[in-house]
Amino acid sequence: MTFALHERLEADTIFIKDLAHSRVLLMNDSQYPWLILVPRYEDLRDLHDLPSEKLAEVMEEIRNVSEVLVRDFNAFKINVGALGNMVPQLHIHVVARFENDPAWPGPVWGAHPAIPYSKEEISTLRVSLEAAIRSGNH
Amino acid sequence: MTFALHERLEADTIFIKDLAHSRVLLMNDSQYPWLILVPRYEDLRDLHDLPSEKLAEVMEEIRNVSEVLVRDFNAFKINVGALGNMVPQLHIHVVARFENDPAWPGPVWGAHPAIPYSKEEISTLRVSLEAAIRSGNH
Numbered sequence: 001m002t003f004a005l006h007e008r009l010e011a012d013t014i015f016i017k018d019l020a021h022s023r024v025l026l027m028n029d030s031q032y033p034w035l036i037l038v039p040r041y042e043d044l045r046d047l048h049d050l051p052s053e054k055l056a057e058v059m060e061e062i063r064n065v066s067e068v069l070v071r072d073f074n075a076f077k078i079n080v081g082a083l084g085n086m087v088p089q090l091h092i093h094v095v096a097r098f099e100n101d102p103a104w105p106g107p108v109w110g111a112h113p114a115i116p117y118s119k120e121e122i123s124t125l126r127v128s129l130e131a132a133i134r135s136g137n138h
Numbered sequence: 139m140t141f142a143l144h145e146r147l148e149a150d151t152i153f154i155k156d157l158a159h160s161r162v163l164l165m166n167d168s169q170y171p172w173l174i175l176v177p178r179y180e181d182l183r184d185l186h187d188l189p190s191e192k193l194a195e196v197m198e199e200i201r202n203v204s205e206v207l208v209r210d211f212n213a214f215k216i217n218v219g220a221l222g223n224m225v226p227q228l229h230i231h232v233v234a235r236f237e238n239d240p241a242w243p244g245p246v247w248g249a250h251p252a253i254p255y256s257k258e259e260i261s262t263l264r265v266s267l268e269a270a271i272r273s274g275n276h
Contacts, residue, residue: 046216048201055201056194063186063193078184081219085235085243097223105223110244 003040006089016129019061029114033073033096044090047082068132069096141178144227154267157199167252171211171234182228185220206270207234
């Protein structure tokens with residue numbers, strides 16, 4: 001298995017951890033707690049390119065990070081999206097939404113230019129997310 | 139099980155068929171072949187509200203309709219999104235995207251006002267989608 005993260009995802013995100021199937025990244029946009037899961041398999045473009053068993057397990061990884069966003073960030077709503085119109089490598093957005101966030105109730109994609117975190121914020125978030133996201137699925 | 143479709147989804151879509159878990163709706167917007175799956179269970183808001191087994195099976199229903207959009211509509215890319223910021227009832231968008239569609243490469247949500255289908259187009263699409271989307275999961 002050769003997995004290489006797309007350069008655009010590499011540039012826009014912060015590495016959090018590798019789960020059994022997906023790499024978990026934090027979008028470097030302080031406007032929303034925004035995670036991205038990238039299944040670490042070659043040549044995936046759409047969600048339905050994942051075989052059934054892997055798709056089910058990736059969805060459990062989405063559940064895992066969604067629950068962290070609800071519990072630790074007090075998310076009002078979770079938005080899950082697999083778009084990939086700009087970056088062809090399959091990646092799934094899992095975004096904590098709030099009724100007072102800058103894009104509410106619209107989608108976050110394309111809404112506002114990213115506002116990067118400070119170095120201190122990144123250090124803190126990396127540690128807390130790494131700890132909060134369980135490495136196993138269950 | 140009491141299932142009632144949210145009135146906003148009722149107003150904006152055309153009924154196609156009920157699968158084992160989800161109701162399949164066609165968004166009444168002729169700009170994109172755009173399906174919506176609504177798991178027919180009460181009180182679901184986020185994807186992670188579905189228990190694991192049902193989530194896996196709903197994902198197979200998403201695969202089912204995604205493959206129809208690729209095969210019969212020649213979709214260039216499938217966008218899958220569970221947002222629900224405006225309509226709280228869990229519903230999953232499965233949208234066929236094209237490099238020349240009006241919102242490309244941005245998301246379809248909130249991009250342009252819907253352009254409804256004609257009655258004739260609706261009749262044709264209803265018949266063809268009803269036939270193309272398999273009732274079983276496999």
